[in-house]
Amino acid sequence: MSRVLIVGAGLTGSLCACLLRREMQSKVQIVVWDKARGAGGRMTTSRPPDPSCSSVDLGAQYVTATAAYSQSHHSFYSELLSSGVLQPLDSLIEGLRQKDGNKDFMTPLGMGSLVKHFLSESGADLFFEHHVTGLFRRGASWEVQRKAGGSETFDAVVLTMPVPQILQLQGDVGQNVPGRGPSLVVHTSVPFGVEHLEKEKDDVQPIILQELQKLLPDLPEPTSVKCQKWRYSQVLTSVPDCPGQMTVLDRPLLVCGGDAFSHSNFDGCVESALSMLSVLKSSL
Template sequence: MMTRVLLVGGGLTSAVTGLLLRRELPHVELILWDKARGAGGRMSTSRNPNDAKSFVDLGAQYISATPEYAKLHSMYYEELIGAGILAPLTCSIEGMKDSAEGTNHYVTPKGISSVVKHFMNSANIDVKFGYHVNRIDLSDNKWNVQTNDGAADTFDAVVLTMPVPQLFGLSGTVKDTLENDEKLRSSLLSVDYSSRYALGLFFDEGAEIKLKNGSSAQYIANDSIVRFVAIDNKKRGLENGAPSVVVHTSVPFGKAYVEETTEEIKPIILKKVQELFPEWPEPAYVKCQKWRFSQVTSAYPGLPGCVSLGSGLVIGGDGFTHSNMDGCIESAKSVVDVVIQYLKKGS
């Protein structure tokens, strides 16, 4: 029988894990389940439901490659640049922090989720969205995995890449393991994330949207609600078509209001945007996104890349490294080493 590996989570770590497993084990059957409606995880791109050509990045905004990681991960960067997924960031971003000398910044002309989709497609993963995993059990050296909606299947190995706090919502073997291993439980509980809200504003074609000094994006200092604003299409190098804007709230605001609903928070952010940019016209459509788990502020002790829960069950993601594309790649490399070692031992 063919070896079956389940990836739980539709973000970058899962996508790169699938890519590397496919290259190392060409005949493995790779399945991915994610509770969301589309690929990307926190590299999320949202489309205007009234204009398929207009979209906005609600999560990660651009990718920064330090000289060290550009060299270490050159395979990934060169592949993405060659495929037209990454392009140099050419616009100005007001208030951007200074980066290490030689750092290259990239944008995604097709939206930030295109990075994840590219690796998923290259890995030939059988992807199913709307699959919210709630229980994982080990039986006869196989993993039985169930979803909220009653879907169930059996796998030889399972990789969990959801934000670390969500692991505590799982039943079965995962729950038993976390309850019986106090050191592991304590280490996982120490992983912390910032929270924030994002607003996607979609305007009619011809609408005039401008930022300070003609920049395409800006960090806003000393505002209690808004931290970052970008004319998203311009940021990605697209001047034509209907303008789209992304607004990120500050971390303190996100933390203070994380338990509110997006419908409660949306008018608060919109009002602030109107105060900051009174000359902008009304958007034709607004999308509000809550990032309960945004960037990792405190990672797993020792930054191991991943942790094995035994018998081919592995947990990984940027919570075990650091929050950016290179952190996800590093975690994926660690996950794949553990999974391959386990599968080869059992074959």
Template sequence: MLIFIFNMTRVLLVGGGLTSAVTGAILRREVPQCQLILWDKAKGLGGRMSTSRAPHNAYCIADLGAQYISATPEYAQLHKSYYDDLVHDGVLVPLRCKLLGMKAMEEGTQHYVTPSGVSSIVKHFIAQAQTETKLNHHITSIQAQQGKWEVETQNGARDTFDVVVLTMPVPQLFGLSGTIQKIINSDRQLYEGLTSVEYSSRYALGLFYEEGTNLSLPEDAAAQYISNDPIMRFVAIDNIKRGVVLSRLKSQPNTGQPGPSVIFHTSVPFGKAHLDKTPEEVKGILEQKVKEMFPEWPQPKEIKCQKWRFSQVTSAFPGLPGCVVLDKGLIIGGDGFTHSNMDGCIESAKTVAEKVKECVDSLR
């Protein structure tokens, strides 16, 4: 009797954000023979689609990163299967609250929110991808090793893969050692293209309140863009923005009803001016500003300050290729190669998945 042993192609997705998640979902569907592994340096999935939970009540949450999803008519059609999937499963619902100061967008643009927090979009696609996920894995080195790629992390974990996909913000690529750095530095056009990618920076402040706290914004809005303040740019009563009415939630055993949550985003100039400071150093400034803006609000139960060193892409890789193949089996992608929103991440993921499939086919 003959026994055939097939070695599965091992694909490492580095980054727990939307591009990695969608890439994995596509590959699971179209290249099911791959073994998909995902490593991320954070403690939870989501990347810049981050949802934070209050320490005193895990059911009190706030989106510290992306606030809502806007699909233009073009992308609503181009990515219809993705949107239909998310709406069908209740991950996305239409944005129905009042949002003051939103800039005018193309007619027919559809806006969505996530009742369970924006990280639920990423988790939805990760579930479809069925990856072997490891968190707290901050990679430091990528080294060519006999036709494969050896990847090492900050805590000493090391493994070898056939394909490695990197979706972290582009400037972080320059902090990696090994063969990857030699590849980047040896190609002047590639080096200049990567160094031309730029991001805005900002801080987010999440306020978590106790059950029964009453909060309000002008004109009974759920969220508001602020145009005349040097520090704050956006504020939202997050649970209302997400369409969650707290009185309708069933209390969980031994937890009690969650209270409301509020999110503030700073202006880009403020983020740039305080880029070298820690969240703890900036937290006090932002707390004081909130008290000045809303003196009637009570003190929150918990406060979290988040620094987004790489917030939104302001200058993308020339030509918007979706991804770049550095070498056989080594691919870089993400919104730095398209544009900063959900559709940009999906476009990059589609391109990355195609390159991975080509590589897998060549290894058969």
């Protein structure tokens, strides 16, 4: 039985694990590591400590399917709709430029539920707070080291974290619930993020709240506030020609994937997962 490690419990990683399980059944052991305390990546749903407050999506807010992807990825959308993970988004989104043929969807239980659906389908061994720091070739296998210490060996490794994090690795690889109050998400601009990237969240949060007060002077005092800093956010420039994956080494297999190798949305992650699945099937 081949042992495969998928690093990153976001959309691409969870979908890759799901597809690999469906294709290879019991012929492969799938392990998923993520450095965070929960699954989701940039589709994370945060649960506030106060039960009277709603949960909130910190990254992606909804899913848009173009006419082309509605057809080519029909099976994925059909699965998510029939399971109740996705629902059509019928309300208008202010500022969104609608295009003919596009379909918008929302997640009643938060965007994180989309990732958790595919993880559940994968039957993978899931481990959180497993921060990968290095990959080392050991014959026909990879020894993968963790920040907390210790290492494990795998026949193949799939990296789905942001490219800047891949490049830092050491080793041999260069909805509102009734009765709850509403939640409000404020996204800052790219220039603002660049300017304040290295500052502490406690120093930036008052600036954001001050600007919010100017925009919405009648906004009541929040019950709780969570300031989220995305050091690696939406991909601005992807790998040329968007191959979906990059095979760094054939034996032992090391594959990189994610939206940096495709395009930064739901369907881009689907394309990347399908591309990595093809490579994994050929090798394993």
